Amino acid sequence: MNERILQELSDSFVKLLIPGIRVTIPLTAISFSLGLILALTVALIEIARIPVLNQAVRCYVWIIRTTPMIVQLFVVYYGLPNVGIKLDAFPSAILVFTLSVGAYCSETIRAAILSVSSGQMEAAYCVGMNYLQAMWHIVLPQAFRTAFPPLSNSLIGLVKDTSLAYSVAIVEILATAQRIAARTYDYFWLYCEAGLIYMIICTILTFAQRKIEKKLERTG
Amino acid sequence: MLQATNIKKRFGDNEVLKGISLTVRTGDVVSIVGPSGSGKTTLLRCMNFLEMADEGELNLDDKLYDVRKVRKNEIREYRKKTGFVFQNYNLFANKTALGNVTAGLTIVRKVPAKQAEEIAADALTRVGLQDKMSFYPSQLSGGQQQRVSIARAIAADPSVVFFDEPTSALDPELTKEVLSVMKKLADEGTTMVVVTHEMQFARNVSDRVIFMEDGTVLEEAAAEEFFRNPQSERSVRFLESFSVGAEPG
Numbered sequence: 022m023n024e025r026i027l028q029e030l031s032d033s034f035v036k037l038l039i040p041g042i043r044v045t046i047p048l049t050a051i052s053f054s055l056g057l058i059l060a061l062t063v064a065l066i067e068i069a070r071i072p073v074l075n076q077a078v079r080c081y082v083w084i085i086r087t088t089p090m091i092v093q094l095f096v097v098y099y100g101l102p103n104v105g106i107k108l109d110a111f112p113s114a115i116l117v118f119t120l121s122v123g124a125y126c127s128e129t130i131r132a133a134i135l136s137v138s139s140g141q142m143e144a145a146y147c148v149g150m151n152y153l154q155a156m157w158h159i160v161l162p163q164a165f166r167t168a169f170p171p172l173s174n175s176l177i178g179l180v181k182d183t184s185l186a187y188s189v190a191i192v193e194i195l196a197t198a199q200r201i202a203a204r205t206y207d208y209f210w211l212y213c214e215a216g217l218i219y220m221i222i223c224t225i226l227t228f229a230q231r232k233i234e235k236k237l238e239r240t241g
Numbered sequence: 242m243l244q245a246t247n248i249k250k251r252f253g254d255n256e257v258l259k260g261i262s263l264t265v266r267t268g269d270v271v272s273i274v275g276p277s278g279s280g281k282t283t284l285l286r287c288m289n290f291l292e293m294a295d296e297g298e299l300n301l302d303d304k305l306y307d308v309r310k311v312r313k314n315e316i317r318e319y320r321k322k323t324g325f326v327f328q329n330y331n332l333f334a335n336k337t338a339l340g341n342v343t344a345g346l347t348i349v350r351k352v353p354a355k356q357a358e359e360i361a362a363d364a365l366t367r368v369g370l371q372d373k374m375s376f377y378p379s380q381l382s383g384g385q386q387q388r389v390s391i392a393r394a395i396a397a398d399p400s401v402v403f404f405d406e407p408t409s410a411l412d413p414e415l416t417k418e419v420l421s422v423m424k425k426l427a428d429e430g431t432t433m434v435v436v437t438h439e440m441q442f443a444r445n446v447s448d449r450v451i452f453m454e455d456g457t458v459l460e461e462a463a464a465e466e467f468f469r470n471p472q473s474e475r476s477v478r479f480l481e482s483f484s485v486g487a488e489p490g
């Protein structure tokens with residue numbers, strides 16, 4: 022590794038960090054937040070076995086789990102215009118990532134809710150709570166503690182999956198690295214550097230996860 | 242006053258309650274005793290709609306509830322006027338002792354937080370846990386947990402409190418501390434229905450005893466009367482099983 026490459030890498034580091042902060046992080050944050058709301062809704066529908074809706078959400082989960090995300094991205098971004106629905110790249114990516122988080126995390130959340138002992142629900146009923154109050158104040162906070170580690174893994178997985186947005190012409194970290202390398206031909210170093218940016222983001226998230234887990238352990 | 246009339250419940254082919262009737266007057270302590278599997282827990286659960294009876298009526302404070310027609314909001318109204326103490330406590334694991342007691346006040350009855358905390362602190366003091374208010378259930382002994390759950394049940398000043406074998410998950414030392422709290426509540430005039438295997442408690446604390454077997458009430462009498470002079474062959478044998486066994490006196 023000579024000085025020229027070192028210089029180039031330190032110049033490009035900031036150039037890669039910028040799409041990381043401006044694209045990857047918002048893409049992840051928005052998709053994950055929306056996805057969690059969707060996942061919770063799906064989990065509650067499945068647990069309450071609401072007729073029709075239950076079948077519908079199971080069909081949705083099945084489709085998402087059995088098709089590659091890159092195909093879903095292509096269908097939404099390149100395919101939907103054929104049937105008259107035209108979404109920009111960013112909303113397309115948000116839609117696909119949200120649906121993915123919703124499907125995978127609904128399983129996590131469902132299992133976590135079911136792991137809370139039924140006595141908790143009964144005790145909540147006994148003090149006069151209704152179903153939603155018991156869920157919201159008693160069962161979900163406990164389920165959250167169980168679900169937190171696997172949900173953190175999903176979040177970290179999503180950070181990395183956002184690199185698929187490259188395929189629908191979103192200029193995120195990977196696309197930026199490619200553009201620079203196309204000029205300098207230092208593909209090896211630039212792609213390694215792109216990987217490094219992901220490593221940094223995911224490592225920070227892992228530390229945050231550990232901290233929060235410790236805190237969750239302390240209470241109760 | 243609580244009056245249950247002709248409560249029937251079956252699980253599939255198993256007829257667990259064959260038409261139970263009982264009356265609990267305000268201030269009374271009624272113990273329900275009987276062999277395991279006789280339907281005591283199911284009866285208690287039916288009297289709080291945790292289990293839906295197939296047939297029967299409940300009358301609480303002059304409001305009649307037909308178990309076949311009762312609506313969800315009526316059930317919630319009914320439950321707000323009762324307390325329930327479980328065998329295995331079922332304390333809210335995500336809340337402190339104080340939070341366990343305030344939950345029913347702030348969330349259900351919309352009592353302002355500050356006032357709810359005062360009421361809860363008072364209830365926890367009554368069960369002798371004034372210095373454990375900020376502890377989580379996992380940080381408390383079984384006896385302390387059960388006392389928190391008693392505080393939770395009495396905080397909103399219910400018309401009747403149901404206890405389902407409140408001490409059977411506890412060792413003798415902790416059993417004593419819970420029973421003494423229950424005796425204190427009884428002396429203070431709390432209306433209680435207690436399913437129990439503690440014959441000393443049934444005899445000394447309760448006003449009346451109901452002896453259940455096989456889904457029916459075999460005997461109902463004043464407590465002292467039941468123990469001194471049990472009427473049926475079954476109740477005699479049931480009581481003998483306690484005096485012969487490890488149970489002291």
Ligand SMILES: Nc1ncnc2c1ncn2[C@@H]1O[C@H](COP(=O)(O)OP(=O)(O)O)[C@@H](O)[C@H]1O
Nearest residue numbers: 252255257275276277278279280281282283284
């Ligand atoms: N949820 C249930 N489903 C099916 N059978 C039950 C259920 N709960 C209780 N039973 C049956 O009802 C009978 C009475 O049980 P229970 O009320 O727990 O008696 P006890 O509290 O007097 O020991 C038992 O035969 C038990 O197996």
Ligand SMILES: [Mg+2]
Nearest residue numbers: 281282283406
């Ligand atoms: Mg029982």
